[in-house]
Amino acid sequence: MEISFYKYQGTGNDFVMIDDRAGHFDEQNLELVSRLCDRKFGIGADGLILIRNKEGYDFEMIYFNADGSQSMCGNGARCAVAFSSFLGIVKEETHFLAIDGPHQARIANGNVELGMGNVTSIENKTEDFFVNTGSPHHVRFVEDVENYPVVDTGASIRYHDDYLPNGTNVNFISVLGDDHIYVRTYERGVEDETLSCGTGVTACALVFGSQQNINHVNIKALGGNLAVKFTAEKNGGFKDIVLIGPAEQVFKGVMSI
Numbered sequence: 001m002e003i004s005f006y007k008y009q010g011t012g013n014d015f016v017m018i019d020d021r022a023g024h025f026d027e028q029n030l031e032l033v034s035r036l037c038d039r040k041f042g043i044g045a046d047g048l049i050l051i052r053n054k055e056g057y058d059f060e061m062i063y064f065n066a067d068g069s070q071s072m073c074g075n076g077a078r079c080a081v082a083f084s085s086f087l088g089i090v091k092e093e094t095h096f097l098a099i100d101g102p103h104q105a106r107i108a109n110g111n112v113e114l115g116m117g118n119v120t121s122i123e124n125k126t127e128d129f130f131v132n133t134g135s136p137h138h139v140r141f142v143e144d145v146e147n148y149p150v151v152d153t154g155a156s157i158r159y160h161d162d163y164l165p166n167g168t169n170v171n172f173i174s175v176l177g178d179d180h181i182y183v184r185t186y187e188r189g190v191e192d193e194t195l196s197c198g199t200g201v202t203a204c205a206l207v208f209g210s211q212q213n214i215n216h217v218n219i220k221a222l223g224g225n226l227a228v229k230f231t232a233e234k235n236g237g238f239k240d241i242v243l244i245g246p247a248e249q250v251f252k253g254v255m256s257i
Contacts, residue, residue: 001120001257004254006018006019006086008250009248010079010196012224013047017037017079018145021051021052033048037066037067044068047063047076049062049063051084060096067191072098073135073199074196074202075197081096082247083167093107111247116199116242126156130168133203133241134199136167136201137169137199138168138169138170139173140157144174145182150186154170155186158186170185171198171201171204172184181217182220182221183221183222195221195223195224196223196226198243202225205228206228209228210238215232217231226244228242228243229242
């Protein structure tokens with residue numbers, strides 16, 4: 001059997017994209033998902049995304065982490081929008097379904113602007129924070145994120161008793177300016193640092209923005225630059241959250257399985 005695929009990346013977060021509108025891909029075959037994402041024996045990616053038809057929506061995004069687990073992925077969703085535009089499913093604007101519910105998005109000025117789900121609150125964790133932006137994120141401010149032990153510290157927090165049984169993603173922030181932060185992320189499911197994490201930078205932007213009383217935050221990640229804008233509500237929640245950044249096709253191919 002042969003699988004046709006495309007490879008996309010959004011600020012270094014990379015994904016195997018499959019047009020599965022015919023419904024041929026067995027989404028229960030998690031071993032296959034992991035093999036396709038394997039960087040030594042497969043295509044290589046942080047995750048795999050199926051694009052499927054869904055009544056009432058332009059498409060459905062079914063997302064898998066590299067280990068076969070499922071979650072919401074902000075950069076993956078932006079790449080799914082770009083891929084769906086490439087396939088001719090959508091034009092500038094779209095309404096699609098992901099694991100955490102419906103999303104709106106648009107393509108503008110070379111970027112994908114992704115509407116994220118509302119966030120009800122930011123939870124204080126001693127000196128750190130916890131935010132669920134469709135995926136769970138632990139957030140910590142550090143002095144020098146460039147030289148911080150992201151993988152070792154991230155792994156220890158990811159498996160902390162507070163987050164069992166499913167664990168959490170872990171984000172580390174250094175402040176670069178009044179509206180500018182540098183974020184590095186340890187991602188569960190990948191079990192390593194990734195070059196960028198869309199739901200992670202969104203969580204960090206909400207924490208930083210609420211502290212600085214601003215509603216637009218620019219983010220530097222290892223894989224490129226992103227931005228997040230939002231509206232803070234009086235009850236401590238957030239709405240109108242938009243993740244903004246590039247999503248690019250890298251290559252296409254066919255793999256025999």
